[in-house]
Amino acid sequence: MPKAKTSTLQQHFVRQDILSLDQFDIDSLFKLFSITRQMSFFAQHSQPLDLLKGTISTLLFYEPSSRTFASFGAAIKRLGGQTIDIQNPGQTSSVAKGETLEDTIRVFEAYSDLIVMRHPLTGAAKAAAKAAFFVPIINAGDGIGEHPTQALLDLYTIYEKFGRLDHLTCLLSGDLLNGRTIHSLLRGLSLFPGNTIYLLAPDSLKLKREDLENFKKRGLKLFEIPSEKDIPKTADIWYWTRIQKERFSDLTEYEKVKNALTITPELLRKYAKKDMIIMHPLPRVGEIAVTVDRDPRAVYLKSQVRNGMYIRMALVSLVLGKIG
Ligand code: NCD
Numbered sequence: 001m002p003k004a005k006t007s008t009l010q011q012h013f014v015r016q017d018i019l020s021l022d023q024f025d026i027d028s029l030f031k032l033f034s035i036t037r038q039m040s041f042f043a044q045h046s047q048p049l050d051l052l053k054g055t056i057s058t059l060l061f062y063e064p065s066s067r068t069f070a071s072f073g074a075a076i077k078r079l080g081g082q083t084i085d086i087q088n089p090g091q092t093s094s095v096a097k098g099e100t101l102e103d104t105i106r107v108f109e110a111y112s113d114l115i116v117m118r119h120p121l122t123g124a125a126k127a128a129a130k131a132a133f134f135v136p137i138i139n140a141g142d143g144i145g146e147h148p149t150q151a152l153l154d155l156y157t158i159y160e161k162f163g164r165l166d167h168l169t170c171l172l173s174g175d176l177l178n179g180r181t182i183h184s185l186l187r188g189l190s191l192f193p194g195n196t197i198y199l200l201a202p203d204s205l206k207l208k209r210e211d212l213e214n215f216k217k218r219g220l221k222l223f224e225i226p227s228e229k230d231i232p233k234t235a236d237i238w239y240w241t242r243i244q245k246e247r248f249s250d251l252t253e254y255e256k257v258k259n260a261l262t263i264t265p266e267l268l269r270k271y272a273k274k275d276m277i278i279m280h281p282l283p284r285v286g287e288i289a290v291t292v293d294r295d296p297r298a299v300y301l302k303s304q305v306r307n308g309m310y311i312r313m314a315l316v317s318l319v320l321g322k323i324g
Helices: 026-044 067-078 101-111 124-131 148-162 180-189 209-217 251-257 265-271 290-294 303-319
Strands: 056-061 082-087 114-119 137-142 169-173 196-200 221-225 237-240 277-279
Touching (some): 056 067, 067 137, 067 148, 114 124, 137 303, 148 180, 148 303, 265 290
Parallel strands (some): 056 082, 169 196, 169 237
């Protein structure tokens, strides 16, 4: 049976490609959250579930990944599913012989029920979805485009803490130009009213002007701040990101900005309120001092990571039509 055409979800996840946060509406998000909560309960109580028994998912990662790759793998295996694991196909598969993305997708859809793909080119997930006749594609990061499953777990983590996704004040910092997690998170936050976002980035890594205007039109109150001194003391969330070294064509430019913005206990003392959370999609490469890890407000190596597995358990089950 041919798969569904990529579209907005409206609570129908079955055989849908998941390419962008733009496919989500509030009800679909909450449907996913409610199943995620159930998944977290089962996983935390080590209750065996075999919802995905008999299914095979291909994890096709053209770019380095440890967490997202392992998180999808763990999510699928916890539910009794199996995976075909392809990392760096540029070196290890027929891609090295010059095979096109379209052919690779057509081959793996013959073997599996779902393809989770990460690719260095923006738009590659969409191209893969177009090439696949039968199996849905989940975008696990396409270049500087989007990383929808990361944003879903980020939104879930925020919701878990604050019980809402509206009327929040967020500080997003780091590489806002190239950080695909940022691009998906802003789409998610723009679904809800009253959110105020402060953006802090080196001049060369600011959000694209076009994106800034688009997100404003969607109702986000966006303010670019020039330096750490301008961080508002009202932020509920600090979401920090890595400067994306691999996106620089000139590494001297990277050297200039790589240590531009760092969270230290001192910075938190000055600007962070008590009841806030510190998030990071990981990996971090120095932009959060390790001494911050002990701060109870730091969730990046704690619930944020665990939630990644739970949200993927829920999403894959929904897309494969095994729940909901
Ligand atoms: C992010 C990514 O790949 O975009 N990592 C992840 O999946 N958690 C963030 C990053 O690489 O900086």
